[in-house]
Amino acid sequence: MSAIHSTAVIDPKAELDSSVEVGPYTIIGPHVRIAAGTKVGPHVVIDGHTTIGTDNQLFQFSSIGAQPQDKKWAGEATRLEIGDRNTIREFCTFNTGTVQGGGVTRLGHDNWISAYVHLAHDCQVGSHTIFSNNAQLAGHVEIGDWVIMSGFANVHQFCKIGAHAFVGMSTSLTQDVPPFVLLNGNPAAAHGVNIEGLKRRGFTREQINGIRTAYKLIYRSGLTLDEAKAALFEEEQGSSPDVAEHIRAMREFLGVASRGIVR
Known part of the structure; x- marks a missing residue:
């Protein structure tokens, strides 16, 4: 356990692979499980019933697995599941799910999540996505594989974005986006196919x-x-x-x- 900094506070019930690295002043709660090769930076809080896969990198000052921002949540043991090989940059906030929404928030594999990204309760994010700084998802949003969310894009609750779609900077989405579509604007408008992607x-x-x-x-x-x-x-x-x-x-x-x- 030498890769865990002496100032980190890790509950004895947490399950961390022996190869996990934890930086200074990070706090990890009792229901957290972290698999091999994952690196957790300084000043990160990981709480709730949270599972993190292999070879992820979490940068400083993120809040991972906190209770959902939903008044219906009544203390149920809902979950956050993070897959493998994800990069999660500074000041991200990922919440656990709600019973009403299926009980789990998910992030797949090989995603690049930039700073200040918010994944609300019950979001389902696929694999190989890119979220630029300040992209924000409300509750129950579904994001397909290979989607790109540009900076300051925000998505209304219960929206779906199909695979390979491209959401432009500062776009405000209140409706669903089919696969492969490139869109931008506030309100959002479609501008063709994401050909370059x-x-x-x-x-x-x-x-x-x-x-x-x-x-x-x-x-x-x-x-x-x-x-x-x-x-x-x-x-x-x-x-x-x-x-x-x-x-x-x-x-x-x-x-x-x-x-x-x-x-």
């Missing part, structure tokens, strides 16, 4: 063109959402499997969007 992730020209066609059916054709879903199904049936899976993702998202989509 898709290229960086190895999407082929054929796949990107198929996604652009699907985007046009949703946003540029004048169709209602029900009509757009039918048109997307037809487009999906006539596409190669590599393209069809992405059109299907956009079509299926329209079926689960609960707050209407940004259009």
Whole structure:
């Protein structure tokens, strides 16, 4: 346990792998579990029923696993689950879930979380995301894999953002965002497909063109959402499997969007 600074306060009931590093003046509560290779910086507070996976790095002054900011919370043993290889920068606040929201807040793997990011109760964040400084999520928000949240972007409770979407700086979101869409503004407006992001992730020209066609059916054709879903199904049936899976993702998202989509 030599990697734990002498000034850190760690409850005897906490479960830390022997390889975990803990910096000065950090406080870790009794229901915390931290897996191998994770580094916790100085002045971090980790509390609640919180599980942290392998090879994460938590920088100074973050509050991880505190009780949810929800008046309905009545002391239940709700959870925060953090996956592997995440970078969590300074002054982040991640809260545990609520019974009403499923009981758990989750952050997946390989995420880059910049300073002052807030993940409220019951948020579900996928993997390979990037959150720039001051990106804020209200409760029950769902974020797909590879989403990029620019600085000062904020998301209303219960919103969903599909995989590979790009949310521009200072964007205010009150509706759902389909996969692959690039949007910006307050109120938010869609501005096309996140083409540059898709290229960086190895999407082929054929796949990107198929996604652009699907985007046009949703946003540029004048169709209602029900009509757009039918048109997307037809487009999906006539596409190669590599393209069809992405059109299907956009079509299926329209079926689960609960707050209407940004259009």
